[in-house]
Amino acid sequence: MPELPEVETVRQGLSRWVTGRRILSVQVRHPRAVRRHLPGGAHFADVLAGRKVLDVRRRGKYLWLPLDSGDAVVGHLGMSGQLLLQPADAPDETHLRVRFRFDDDGPELRFVDQRTFGGLSVSEGGGTLPAEIAHIARDPLDPEFSDPEFVAALRRRRTEVKRALLDQSLISGVGNIYADEALWRAGLHGTRPTDALTGPAAQRLLGHVRDVLGEAITAGGTSFDALYVNVNGESGYFDRSLNAYGREGQPCRRCGTPIRREVFMNRSSYSCPRCQPLPRTRPSPPSGGRTR
Secondary structure: HHHHHHHHHHHHHHHHOOOOOOEEEEEEEEEHHHOOOOHHHHHHHHHHOOOOOOEEEEEEOOEEEEEEEOOEEEEOOOOOOEEEEEOOOOOOOOOEEEEEEOOOOOOOEEEEEEOOOOOEEEEEEOOOHHHHHHHOOOOOOOOOOOOHHHHHHHHHHOOOOHHHHOOOOOOOOOOOOHHHHHHHHOOOOOOOOOHHHOOOHHHHHHHHHHHHHHHHHHHHOOOOOOOOOOOOOOOOOOOOHHHHHHHHEOEOOOOOEEEEEEEOOOEEEEEEOOOOOOOOOOOOOOOOOOOO
């Protein structure tokens, strides 16, 4: 599933090509693509016709396009969603779900989604921040993200550090790939207890998360197949820079030890056995004793 760098790459492309343009018409070709818009596809198309796109913004893995009506188009790419800018005469994609035409006869915006796990909706009055995504935490690249608040919240949690990084109510935009990469850089195993981290260690981890996300955005994201592409249909190439994720059995680029793969929340987690040792098991409190 696309993570922050992939969604930010799409946001930047959309910002360049659709900001300031007025929507002429919308064609919903598959109802599942707008299933989160409860009034239905016809209403989705009607309420957007004639509206001007003011900006393209992002919160975590969600996009939203504020409109001159005060409403916003909210989008999530899911596992295979693509937002593509195409000439009006370009052939329809096999999995084209929604088409936006603009009144300037320029490139049209197409939402293509093979697996239809993604979707679009209209948020009434959601131009500033749609209510549907207001519960999602800021991401570490957001200028208003608070490092001290995050570090304190992370250390208060009684969970594993990788689970915390994937918690979108704590820090948004980080998924399986970039969590593994940040943990490798920090020399931490994903099962390290969050409440056992020192403040400086938590701050260093946050710095690595921020660095990994920034570098991935520069590379256009990570593409393992043709499902993730930018608005021009181009793949990202950060996969060439991965140090842990997907490198099972390959030598660690820091110490040469083969990278291990472990099962984690019904998916895979990658780490270096030497650079990221398993945390020591916490001793059980004595029988009848108190836990401090």
